[in-house]
Amino acid sequence: VTDREELPEYTDYGDNADRLRNIGQVFPVIFFLVAALISLTTMTRMVEEQRTQIGTLKALGYKKSAIAAKYICYAFFATLLGSVLGMLIGEKIIPYIIITAYGIMYHNVANTISIDYQPGFALIASAASVVCTVGATLFASGKELQETPASLMRPPAPKEGKRVLLERLTFIWKHLSFSWKSTIRNLFRYKKRLIMTVFGIAGSMGLMLVGFGLYDSIMDIAILQYDQIQHYDAMVINDEDATDSQEKDLLKFLDGNSEIDHYTRVQLTKMTAPKEKGSVSIYVYVPENTENFKEDVTLRDRKSHEQYELTDDGAVICEKTASLIGVKAGDKITLEKDNRKYKVKITAVTENYMGHYVYMTPSCYEKTFGEKPKYSSTVYTMKEDAERDLETLGNAILKYPAALSISYTSSTAGQVERMLGSLGAVIWVLIISAGMLAFVVLYNLNNINITERQRELATLKVLGFYDGEVASYVYRENILLTIIGSVVGMVLGNLLHRYIILTVEVEEAMFGRQIHWQSYLYSFLFTVAFSLFVNWVMFYKLKKID
Secondary structure (H helix, E strand, O other): OOOHHHOOOOOOOHHHHHHHHHHHHHHHHHHHHHHHHHHHHHHHHHHHHOHHHHHHHHHOOOOHHHHHHHHHHHHHHHHHHHHHHHHHHHHHHHHHHHHHHHHOOOHHHHOOOOOOOOHHHHHHHHHHHHHHHHHHHHHHHHHHHOOOHHHHOOOOOOOOOOOOHHHHOHHHHOOOOHHHHHHHHHHHHOHHHHHHHHHHHHHHHHHHHHHHHHHHHHHHHHHHHHHHHEOOOEEEEEOOOOOHHHHHHHHHHHHHOOOEEEEEEEEEEEEEEEOOOOEEEEEEEEEOOHHHHHHHEOOEOOOOOOEOOOOOOOEEEEHHHHHHHOOOOOOEEEEEEOOEEEEEEEEEEEOOOEOOEEEOOHHHHHHHHOOOOOOOEEEEEEOHHHHHHHHHHHHHHHOOOOEEEEEEHHHHHHHHHHHHHOOHHHHHHHHHHHHHHHHHHHHHHHHHHHHHOHHHHHHHHHOOOOHHHHHHHHHHHHHHHHHHHHHHHHHHHHHHHHHHHHHHOOOOEOOOOOOOHHHHHHHHHHHHHHHHHHHHHHHHHHHOOO
8 A cells, every 4th residue: 555545444433532532631630730730839939929918918907718819819810811822722723733743644534624612621621720720829828828917927937957868878978068968958958849849840851751752652663664574675466367377477587587685475364353342354474485484574572572483383473463362472363264263373472563464384374274375475575786676676577467566665664654754743742842841840949949048048148159159059959850850750751651652552553662762861951951941040030139
């Protein structure tokens, strides 16, 4: 198949729709938690900055509910405005980007899709946002309103410093400089900030890693399938109506062609295998020459890369096929052919990403189905110095009556890469969203940190610290928290990536399971870059402290 108009139609959307619905529930939960964190930090800072005003209002006789109403109304109306803007962006722009990306694969479908506003989803998202901000406001204002007017009108007492666990490890502690000792003590002195920063950075880092990881897993399919697993260059489908002499003429041409390294006649028969719900369409692949088959297809374990060989004892099936049917090596698989059921033992489960295959030797096939295989196709591999003449040779083969059609592995691989490459826009939407979250979390928490410690930082300036020294005093904590949050985010992102890959897969393909080390590096560098940018912005606020 080389024309996207001829892509297979999927008649059972139920399982795929359920998988995508599960994905649709994961990301809102993560964004909800991070949004709650942002709301809590923002409203806490706002309420704490107005302690004196709250104390004055309490002293003048205002009720707690009247004072809290000011901040609750502020949070509510700000959330309402943000929800309207979010609905305009979230229900129009982002779906347009995603549908346009998928349109590269399914342009005849994507062009007919209209992007309408969904009031139900908008109300759910708005309600969640209101719960986040108003709940955070109630928590922050309720805590302050418990204090007496006299204590509120005084500045809050600084956090008490305590010994940390690392101090007990004297062989490490004694080698640290004074600056690093104070940094470590400050991290544990402000435990709320420590937990919130690590959690916020981990969530953002995890989402970014999922974005890069999805790109790795999806784009790996073509490389793994058509470079490391299937090695032949082309497959010739024979005409069923061809005579024996016509088939011999084709084979004679293949035998005498100096550009072909080797060829293998195969039987490729489509059968079905029952599963818990419905059935799976499987191609039974039987090579005439098992020695040539080793050069055409690599049978191996996905994790250990241990290679398998075809034997007469049973069949080798693909990993995704085994997973759908619920079988493993040593079990028997049931194959349905011409309304009859046949059982064959599974000797190994092999790595495969596109389609479902069961590989058998001619002897195993004959023993299973009670008939000799009919070789209706031929796969061939070009010599290295003749690969550029692949299509010229293909045109020559199609002149023989026995050759009905021909498909090139490179064309199929290219088509898969083009189709999957359209998902890049979708993945970048995820990465940019995670990056924006990282920036907002870091900016809010750093802003609160400087505001809470303004007297402490001013004291350092009085003691003779220069602006750069005061900044480095604060930045060390930020960078250390960013690194810790990134490490936690790597673990979180890896688990989330694994869940999404297993959930979003369609039956006809298996996505890669690995995240490339470059993705970990890019996600970490992006997170650190956001942290450094926030530090640069905060430097001017530190400089203004008198």
